[in-house]
Amino acid sequence: MIPPLPRPKRKNPVLRTRAPLLPPGPRSRAALGLTAAAALGRFELQECAACGAVQYPPREACHRCLGVELPWRRQSGEGELIAETTIHHSHDTFFRERLPWRLGMVRLDAGPTVVAHLHGGCGTAPARVLVGARLDKAGQGVLVAFPPEEVPNMADDRQLREMTCDPKYRKVLITDGKTAVGQALVRAVCAAGAELVWVGHAEPWKKLPGLEQIDAMPGVSLVPLDLTDSRAVREIAGEIGGKVDILINNAEVHRTQGIASRSGIEVARAEMDVNYFGLLRLAQEFAPAMRARAADGQSSATAWVNLLSVFALSSFPGQGTYSASKAAALSLSQTLRAEMRPAGIRVIDVFPGPLDDEWNQTLPPPKVSPEALARAIVAALRDGVEDVYPGEVAAEWFARWRENPKALERELASQS
């Protein structure tokens, strides 16, 4: 039912690259709850604390009892497609370029009837569907009705691809191939069908295991890239910046110092120079070209991934300077997201707990394996989410941070 995504032809260089457009969408403040959940890959609606009624569209007071306590709760999304329509004409500039477009009404088993974009795998009404929340190109939470069972080429659906950042047939830059995480990422995006993968590596004279095997993989090219060297970043952006569809910034300096455990600022500065200023250098040099190519056909520029840490939310004092550098990077990433959103490019922040790497050698498990982290990043691209907390430690700390940041701060201090 869903035709497989064709391998894109090479770009015709005499044609103008189309400018990116966004779907319409200022939403009410209440509706931002849907977006916030969709950014995490969750489908949530408000549920009345007094009578339990599920609300749609989002609102300030319960449609049944006028109760005002309407917390957001995860929804299963199961429901019945009761009506559908295919739009062939639109005055909206975004949809005009993407017609025809299928929409439907879904009566959720939980109660409300919602308007949803229809995945091509959905049967004609009436049919069982599974509704999920996605971010559209404008970064707004929208609902998508999927077939209840997996269908072939599910991710290749034309409408869905407007909301996701699937690596298939896309060109990917991974900024550091010398780490286990970088190498796992190369393998994962290649397995996900990436057309071409550039892999950055700094200080070429330092031989680290695994890089030669990565270099030998088909479709993979090593590029010299040291995020501390502004000129080098500019040079490589000049060479490949106009081709990168997905940039995954995994380069980081990770040391395990607090304030008192090491004198001087050298280590902290090295962390900042890569983890914060490195992101700034990359963003200044790569973001403009990516924004300009956000509507460049099937394999347009689509996503920017930053490897942060759950310590960006709240300091882990045993790794205090690292935490601070990741907090700085998180703040900068939010700015990058604001600057990329007008072009429809998704900025994905990844917040793992401690990785199973040499610098966390003395931390007890559970620790996130490089392979699990890479899988989580590919999944985030496919789902088009904004924030990912891979691994049980990250998931738990994120939940506690949402619940009570001060309590988490105390707990992290006592664990250090």
Place this chain on the structure above:
Amino acid sequence: MSTDTLAALAADLLSGRIRVIDLTQTLAPEFPQIVLPPEFGQCWPFRIEEVSRYDERGPAWYWNNFSCGEHTGTHFDAPIHWISGRDLPNNATDTVPVQHLVGRACVIDCSREAAADPDYLLTRERVLEWERHHGRIPPRAWLLMRTDWSKRTDPVAYQNFDETGQHTPGPASDLVRFLVEERDVIGFGSEAIGTDAGQGYHLRPPYPCHYFMHGAGRYGLQCLTNLDRLPPTGAVIFCAPLKIKNGSGSPIRALALVPG
């Protein structure tokens, strides 16, 4: 007499009878810096950020800010750099006597040996052999070890690492003691990234050139280039470090005067 010497020197410089040779590598971000295990503190590589270039950041002027370590690029090691020299008088970049910073250089060509063996250690015997051809090393002269290592323009080949560390030529331990105690050299200069060999950590004592030279108040020069353009004897070199307060070393613009 000295006035005449300087006047003659100036005239010879003007006429080209004395030529100035640049012994300095270009300070650039891609030039490699010394590597230590990652748990140790690290020397900064050379980095440069543009401040303005006739643009909105400064309409009529171009300039940069740069950063680097005291031991980045072609540089000078002061005695205070090493623990053996830490208590000597006048042992830092701001206090070394400037009279020491201009002097004669003896150049030993080890390029063939270094090409055959990247771990080549220059020995006392090899220096004595050199003296049979070129005369005894005069007191307070520099001994410069020519290896043509600077011709390795690929940073990977220049650093020459494998799983057992770095493989670059340098002096043997007994040679360093001989140079200090029996030849009274002012210092030792190398084309590689350190005055000691890449495997110098495994010598006795570890890093003998640093240990003995700095312990005796002598100096080191590293990352030199163009040593193949110097005569075995007769060159005069200039190697003044920046006057960093209590500095352990400094990038330099090393120059040599040679007969034209």
